Amino acid sequence: MKEVMTVRGPVDASKLGIILPHEHLLFDLFRVFQPQREFKVIDADLAASELQLYVDAGGSTIVEVTTIDMARDHKSMLAISEKTGAHIIMSTGWYREPFYSPDMWHRTTKELTKQLVDEINFGIDGIRPGIIGEIGTHHGYVSPVEEKVHRAAARAHLETGLAITLHSNATNVGLAQLDVLEEEGVDLSKVVVGHCDTYPKLDYHLALLDRGAWVEFDTIRGSFEYETNMQIKLITDLISRGFLSRILLSQDLGSSRLLTAYGGNGFAYLVTTFRQRLIEAGLSNEQIVTLIQDNPRRMLVGD
Template identity: 40%
Template sequence: MASSAPYVETVNGPVPVEALGAVLPHEHLQIDLVKEWRGNGAVNNFDLAVGELNAARSAGCRTVVDCTTAQIGRDPRVLKRLSDAAGVHVVMGTGHYREPYIENYRVNALTARDLADEMVAELRDGVRDTGIRPGVIGEVGCEGAVPTAVEERALRAAALAALTTDTTITTHAARHPVGFEQLRLFRQEGVRPGRVIIGHCSTVHDVSYHRELAEAGCFVQFDTVRGLSDFDDGNTADYVLRLAEDGFLNQVLLSQDVCLRSHLTAYGGNGYGFLFTHFLPRLRDRGLTEDDLRTLTVENPARALARGPVDRAGAFAPADDLPNDMENHQ
């Protein structure tokens, strides 16, 4: 593929952005969260995953971004097999996750530059001897309200790798408005906000947080749309509509973050297709148009993930400095 064309790196190689279709930008197809969730945290059945992906494809999904890092079970060969078997594009992640998963993964023994160099090698040459290259950095992030020392080193490493390879960073920023500090660290290293996806914003119930992130120029990702609570899904719909009304629809991303067995349809959850079968119709009923829904599921993810000559400036307010209000959230 000519390097002059915008593309996204998948486990089967580069794909033109226009071929991605509807994207789930934050999911996990195989993951090991047993440390926190015991048996419910082991999502590792290949045949089951194919069936779940087939259902999502039937619902409209064409691309899945798997944000699983090495510390929590990433397996490039399995992801490639899943992509081939289910007929969906899969984008693989790289980087270092969060506490309590990264302290035993040599992160304490290496500098941010060392860690970045390892990521760059994967992004350019593939993971180990597989030749399979990641297409996104993440998910990287924080377990608490502020980054720990080791989390900060991993975040700065992600920024350095992003600058070297023109790759987007996607973060874990759950329950606390820690996306502000993540963005600040990235910007200190020179990463532009349009290259950053702040994740799990639906778990921070503060519309000012969402708006200030959007004003700063990053992507605001509501990625826990799982149908497990109608109350939570209603809140998330409100957050999306609020940003749309404020003129920030082009910076909103939607996903489900399926990461536990109980999230899969085989175990009583709603799987990878719920966003398409239930949540998008909910937004449509609340007044969003078909063009709006396409913006959320097709155009925004493609623009967020693309490498190459993609003009992101038109979608973002100028962000030479972080909004003053951000200081109140530190």
């Protein structure tokens, strides 16, 4: 069995258990999203106690897709992993244009690629990333500087083999992002198109699957009943068309109000309440294990 890089070092992929493939523990989007203070969680003790609820509910691994420009905190991630026992897979990359530092406009693709590859190979203070992303766009198109970041992500993927995970919000922009990665020679079966439930159109999801990419429904938080019903329909529609093995599910808790401390459903929602909703919708336990354990493991090892 292949190994996956976590903040505590390589872990045999068969030991990862249940995996949430698109999460944030510690992040700071506040400097861009002002005045929405909720887009900032920098308290490692709070993040650890929230993640503990997931571990207590049977979860064991999260993919932490907070990028360099979202204030990724590698040392706290290591401390949280040691404290909770959860496997945490750290990412590398840059998010989307408003978050980039000014130097991103004049650095070359080659320089950005080197930074990613160096981080992946040598780590930061010895802590090594296990995925590239979330690589995003701000609008419904890929801007020139975002295109450069996508190309650097593609080249780093080709050198290191790490999967790429995309931020593709509320439009069909995932297709344009795949175009850039494909031009660079990326096998799109190694690419996750995130936030597909924010553009809940079957034609879009089928087009992504047709290109070979993973379709990720990752805003599963139980905040609104209509949203939960929509997500269940998206999942069951794709399963009925034979795509059970190409779907990923996660929660993307990128706001403090989604944590239990602030009244949200927290990290355990998907593996408890939402899991029960999937059973009520007719999914078998075996199908659910495929969705929350086997698929994200296969994504991480590049099967």
